Ligand SMILES: CC(=O)SCCNC(=O)CCNC(=O)[C@H](O)C(C)(C)COP(=O)(O)OP(=O)(O)OC[C@H]1O[C@@H](n2cnc3c(N)ncnc32)[C@H](O)[C@@H]1OP(=O)(O)O
């Protein structure tokens with residue numbers, strides 16, 4: 001383990017200085033595409049302005065005999081496309097696969113200046129991040145990259161979950177974590193074959209009643225524990241948590257529910273696997289205009305943020321002030337990227353102010 005004094009030292013001569021703080025950039029949806037799939041690749045220029053993050057996927061969902069085509073496709077797309085303010089990420093193959101080393105060597109050398117984040121799958125512990133960290137530093141130095149490429153780990157093995165805190169804090173490059181519910185279910189020997197979402201068998205049942213009436217059941221969230229652990233690990237290390245994929249593309253309602261649960265628990269975004277999921281993520285991971293207006297009302301009423309006041313019958317104090325700042329700061333960051341949202345937030349604030357004047 002590196003000493004705290006060395007934590008921010010570059011790991012190779014000539015590599016850029018590590019970031020001291022992970023920049024918060026809107027990433028409500030990480031949109032996955034297969035760069036070797038011509039139809040999907042053709043959609044990249046028109047998708048770029050619609051999403052916060054475009055991710056060229058090289059790992060699972062890309063057939064073994066298409067791995068090299070996907071890698072070459074990503075290089076070509078990155079070189080040819082102006083992504084504007086949209087981030088470009090990639091998911092490389094797992095570190096024990098025959099492709100991971102060439103993925104990293106090729107991508108950093110060829111398009112390292114365009115890549116914001118490299119997602120590493122099946123991370124089991126800090127040692128996986130340390131390996132990638134050193135290799136990236138060497139490659140950045142060789143390629144003359146001037147800003148460090150950040151690293152995102154997928155939490156998708158039981159060992160990875162057990163080690164989540166050390167993974168989150170393994171390097172200043174760590175940008176965030178995503179839940180990988182499919183591989184994680186397999187690793188844990190869970191008995192769901194779905195990619196994320198609930199399961200009708202995972203429920204609690206109302207107690208029996210004296211009248212022997214039918215007993216209501218309530219489906220529970222299979223992923224609550226892991227998401228909550230991930231959120232805590234991320235918050236403790238100043239990095240960002242994400243819900244991962246929702247595989248039932250046609251069930252847009254349950255997808256929205258799963259995304260919203262993650263948003264409420266602290267996640268900043270989720271993956272979109274299909275264009276239909278982009279709007280869902282945008283809607284869910286942008287705070288609602290009325291919530292933003294409320295947060296700003298509380299902040300204004302709280303002055304320097306100390307003491308206690310009543311607003312609409314609800315107690316506000318230093319802690320609710322901080323809660324409201326979370327919502328308001330997120331709204332500011334998203335509005336700076338999304339003019340429609342900026343307008344909706346301004347309109348809701350105006351309406352709230354007019355209502356208050358009427359009181
Ligand atoms: C557990 C995990 O690891 S999850 C992460 C890995 N998985 C992925 O990345 C999956 C990414 N998504 C996909 O491969 C596809 O969306 C699938 C296989 C799920 C569905 O694909 P299709 O059956 O082609 O869906 P559908 O017919 O509705 O597609 C409509 C159009 O959208 C395109 N499209 C579908 N998904 C995407 C995407 N992710 N990005 C861009 N375009 C897409 C299709 O090519 C099709 O284009 P066309 O109208 O020109 O023919």
Ligand SMILES: CC(=O)C(=O)O
Nearest residue numbers: 156180181182183244
């Ligand atoms: C996200 C992912 O890779 C998984 O669920 O396995």
Ligand SMILES: [Mg+2]
Nearest residue numbers: 060156180183
């Ligand atoms: Mg996986």
